[in-house]
Amino acid sequence: MDRTEKRHRKDIEKHRPYDEMKARKQAGKIRRAMQKGKGEARENRVTEDNWEELLDRHGPSRKRPSLNDIIADLRESPGEFGEGDFDRAGIVISVSSGRCRVFQDGRELDVLVPGDVAARQKSALAVGDRVIVDETSKLTAVLPRRTVLARPDPHMKHVQRLIAANVDVVVHVVSLKSPPLRPRLIDRFLIAIQRGGAQPVICVNKIDLIESPAALPDLDPYRDLGVAVIPCSTKTGEGLEALRAQVEGRMTALVGHSGVGKSSIINALDTSLTIATNTLHRRGTGRHTTSASTLYDFGGGTYLIDTPGIREFGLWDLDRESLRDYFPEFEEAAEHCRFTNCTHVHEPDCEVKERVEHGELNRARYETYVRLWRDLE
Ligand SMILES: Nc1nc2c(ncn2[C@@H]2O[C@H](COP(=O)(O)OP(=O)(O)OP(=O)(O)O)[C@@H](O)[C@H]2O)c(=O)[nH]1
Ligand SMILES: [Mg+2]
Ligand SMILES: [Zn+2]
Numbered sequence: 001m002d003r004t005e006k007r008h009r010k011d012i013e014k015h016r017p018y019d020e021m022k023a024r025k026q027a028g029k030i031r032r033a034m035q036k037g038k039g040e041a042r043e044n045r046v047t048e049d050n051w052e053e054l055l056d057r058h059g060p061s062r063k064r065p066s067l068n069d070i071i072a073d074l075r076e077s078p079g080e081f082g083e084g085d086f087d088r089a090g091i092v093i094s095v096s097s098g099r100c101r102v103f104q105d106g107r108e109l110d111v112l113v114p115g116d117v118a119a120r121q122k123s124a125l126a127v128g129d130r131v132i133v134d135e136t137s138k139l140t141a142v143l144p145r146r147t148v149l150a151r152p153d154p155h156m157k158h159v160q161r162l163i164a165a166n167v168d169v170v171v172h173v174v175s176l177k178s179p180p181l182r183p184r185l186i187d188r189f190l191i192a193i194q195r196g197g198a199q200p201v202i203c204v205n206k207i208d209l210i211e212s213p214a215a216l217p218d219l220d221p222y223r224d225l226g227v228a229v230i231p232c233s234t235k236t237g238e239g240l241e242a243l244r245a246q247v248e249g250r251m252t253a254l255v256g257h258s259g260v261g262k263s264s265i266i267n268a269l270d271t272s273l274t275i276a277t278n279t280l281h282r283r284g285t286g287r288h289t290t291s292a293s294t295l296y297d298f299g300g301g302t303y304l305i306d307t308p309g310i311r312e313f314g315l316w317d318l319d320r321e322s323l324r325d326y327f328p329e330f331e332e333a334a335e336h337c338r339f340t341n342c343t344h345v346h347e348p349d350c351e352v353k354e355r356v357e358h359g360e361l362n363r364a365r366y367e368t369y370v371r372l373w374r375d376l377e
Pocket of ligand 3: 342
């Protein structure tokens with residue numbers, strides 16, 4: 001960096017509004033905190049090649065807590081809860097207006113949701129929530145959530161709509177044909193999943209519809225980010241075991257566009273289930289087969305949540321600064337950009353753009369970044 005450039009940078013720093021500086025500092029702090037976690041995640045990165053080994057290594061210790069563990073947790077930090085409450089803890093398996101079904105101690109209960117409980121919660125009750133139910137089958141409390149999967153309400157953008165709570169894994173199901181793959185949706189889902197704290201997995205369904213594996217789209221950029229990409233077919237059974245390995249002993253939500261085969265996959269993983277799937281699906285008819293999220297207990301701590309298809313997936317509460325956190329593959333190049341605050345969109349001497357031009361960074365991911373950046377104005 002020569003002296004004129006240094007001076008130029010100083011000038012920029014000096015004239016940047018105070019609020020922006022503060023926001024940047026805060027964002028930096030968060031990013032650094034996230035990076036700490038990321039290192040660990042990188043070590044434990046699950047790929048198609050190492051999942052078996054990782055599963056062996058982590059074994060049951062990585063399994064999600066059973067109800068007994070939830071109760072043990074509660075005993076340790078009871079907060080407002082009393083000893084009597086612990087035996088009445090359960091997991092929400094479906095929610096309808098004013099009522100929900102709760103899985104408690106091997107039984108399924110029909111539970112009343114009082115208005116004040118719903119009002120006390122920041123967002124409504126979700127499938128996967130751990131709750132306490134009283135003797136009269138009334139819900140009395142929703143326990144703190146470990147993770148959430150949420151999206152903005154399509155009609156009220158500032159309202160968060162919960163898709164599921166406490167999920168360890170979210171499988172984004174896509175299909176290659178009917179409906180066709182929409183890579184842009186993958187990026188939005190990935191960001192929403194990571195923000196909620198769950199581990200993302202991409203499942204490419206209906207591979208029986210393509211002539212050869214060469215016709216598979218390039219999803220390596222996602223593999224490079226440490227996201228497992230599992231091609232599968234519920235018709236031929238291919239890939240189902242790899243998928244099972246990802247979800248075993250954990251609570252998993254399947255999300256994705258309507259008609260990609262989420263319900264079919266859950267049916268295929270447990271042949272005793274017969275969830276309605278759409279046999280008459282036509283694109284553009286607006287028909288959704290699954291209309292509400294439902295949790296299925298596969299035993300052994302494995303829970304799968306079927307969710308209704310989603311057409312659009314908006315992002316809320318995301319600013320341009322934090323958008324970068326979801327494109328960690330740009331980070332190294334960004335250190336070589338001419339401007340420290342380079343957005344990689346319109347600045348000169350941008351190393352990120354340079355590497356995209358040279359094919360060292362994935363162009364589709366970069367274009368997604370730019371599109372999201374513009375949306376976030
Ligand atoms: N060729 C092929 N078709 C599949 C496969 N998996 C599912 N389908 C078909 O795709 C259609 C939609 O499947 P569903 O399981 O209902 O899809 P969904 O994602 O649950 O849809 P929504 O509930 O509307 O969100 C059905 O006709 C299935 O038979 C597959 O691996 N190959
Ligand atoms: Mg369905
Ligand atoms: Zn740049």
